[in-house]
Amino acid sequence: MNENATSNMTGTTGGAGTTGVAGVAKRFTEYAPALESRSIVTIRSEYGLWIAGEERDAEAGAAFDSVDPATGQHLTRIAEASQADVDAAVAAARSAYENVWRDMAPANRARYLFRIARLIQERAREFAVLESIDGGKPIRESRDVDVPLAAAHFFYYAGWADKLPWAFTGGVIPRPLGVAAQIIPWNFPLMMAAWKLAPALACGNTVVLKPAETTSLTALLLTEVLTEAELPPGVVNIVTGGASTGAALAGHRGIDKVAFTGSTEVGRSIRRATATTGARLTLELGGKSAQIVFEDAPMDQAIEGVVRGIWFNQGHVCCAGSRLLLQESIAEEFSERLQRRVEGLKVGDPLDKNTDIGAINSAEQLEKIEELCEVALSEGARMYRSSATLPAQGWYCAPTIFSGVDTSHRITNEEVFGPVLAQMTFRTPAEAVAKANATPYGLAAGVWTDNGAKILWMSQQLRAGVVWANSYNQFDPASPFGGMRESGFGREGGRSGLDSYVTLEDAS
């Protein structure tokens, strides 16, 4: 074997410097910027509401600013819907429901949904770029995850539209509910719109959709697709705005159903509001999901899985695996190797195709994340933070891991909704389950082990809506997603996703 640690084969190289192989390697590994062009999107200076198939200003003329989180620069101004605007949107949806959509032949409803799915695919790049500009997520994720999944949901539920009698068997007839109010978050704007719209429309309901205040643009771009698909006016209406718009919509007397994805706090207030209106409700709320790694896990893949589980979309994921539970026998090695891996994550411009972690969605969210990190430090947690250089402008947070914490620390209990992982250890499967379940939430969990029996046992014990085995953050339109306990109720995706949008009439 070679004496010289730096020369393995036969000394073919030219040594250091920019002309030697080390210099060439350095030029390569710096990955020159690979920016996705912004020119495919046109962002207008103003946007209105979309009601009954037409764009209109808010009645009171109110509007709010939308900014690019990667730079902090102003992007556009968007109309803010008041109670009167929400009334108009609900009335338009009601009229479309009663006069067109409810009684349309199901196969025809399916045709519209297929058309929408295809049009999203055709304009995929435009949607992806706009999503990254408006929300700060890496273009790799908007291009490879958000937009393809949005189209996939429309395709999937288009298929169900004329097969509902086979989804609900046993002497019942599925009927639409009426007008659905759908309020969606800022972490997956277009994808959440698709998750909500597709099953509602497939079942024959009409919709008033409210996108999140900081990420309205892809929902507004979707109106162009709906128009091109010739969806009858009023079947989908979009009201933009903040908390007051959301409250006006959720508590509206003219709606039959509320579907909300967002924080547990807002979810509680919506549940209170709908208690007095009689509208049906599904909630997909926060989480503090656990990723559990056993000593017999495939370690290199588990590390990648943990990275995907917490740092996907800057950790702005309701089911983010924000608690890492490591079996003690491997904890030290796993932790060292995880940190080495995290050093390789590239934080920066969301439009660079090589960016792994983009911008935090808003200044407010960044502040909240940093505040919880401060609390963790003050409670004695050890902090590791990636040495990645952050862009000078915009809102960024380097990937962070807290160790030396247990179930009594706030960082292991509260949802951060950012790129922050809290790491703990366990000794036995029973202890792993106890720690994983020590949360008011119950959205998701991940289990890494090579042992099939252990996976099955764990998935029975974990109180979570979704348990991923040797993977994390796997989404598919055919697979139901949703939580239990303070993570909400109701399922989206799969056949179960239809349950939230029908009422079952006895056929006898």
Add this chain to the structure above:
Amino acid sequence: MTKLPPSSQNRDPVPVAALRRRTVDAYALEARAKELGTRSIKADSQAAANELTIRCMDLTTLEGADTAGRVLALCNRARHPDPTDPSCPPVAAVCVYPSLVRVAVEAVAGSTVKVASVAGAFPSGQSSLANRLDDIATAVADGADEIDIVINRGAFLSGDYELVHAEILAAKAACGQAHLKTILEVGELGSFEAIRWASMIAMGAGSDVIKTSTGKIGVSATPPIALCMAEAIREFEADTGRSVGLKLAGGIRTAKQASHYLVLVNETLGSKWLDPDWFRFGASGLLNDVMLQRRFRSSGRYARPSDLPVD
């Protein structure tokens, strides 16, 4: 499983019992390999990737019809891959059958290009150990700098890991000063776990480089297989302090494919491996595609394939 003290290129072999045998999750491995393939290599990084690909290439001819004339032509290309561009670096090595080592040694004399030879009853390895060792010794005596051997897949698949280890150890001894590149023939091993375990055995037995395949069967280097082996090298280095090289062979035909493998190696093993001492492509057709990309970068237009030398 014992963690050995790190040392600068520890020279002692690691016995089979002391090697870590890991499970591998195929789906997660494939997902990671796919993700690495989404890196976008542009501008100067792309130029650097082309240059690294040439510098890390074992220009190979392994055919029954090989002649001295063909090997001479290959050696000329290895020294001057682009006759129109003197700034183009030479490739790392030429790789030939043992009977043609002498021809190649003479032809590359005075250049940095090394001579590698497949030896040890390549590609099946189905011959007596004495014959295989003799094959190696002859190639080394004829001047080969590097020896590419195959592992005993029959022994591996029947569970005789000690035999696999012992034979590689013997081959290493037969190499003397020449460097040993051990081919796992991944397409015959059946699973990622087997590939990872074979990697560990080959490294434990003292291979300087582990190599995917002979190029003689359908399955050869793929991104998940390369990742699996790179992860094994990473763990072996962490446990023993010894770095081992990686050679990918078979099916790598385009500059773009090559640059994605460079990404995979960089992000799994680190930039130290982006060096012909630690990383090689075994290929023949790849060189011309890299040449096309290089000429495009310098002239702004694509050359015709007919403008390039033929092998």
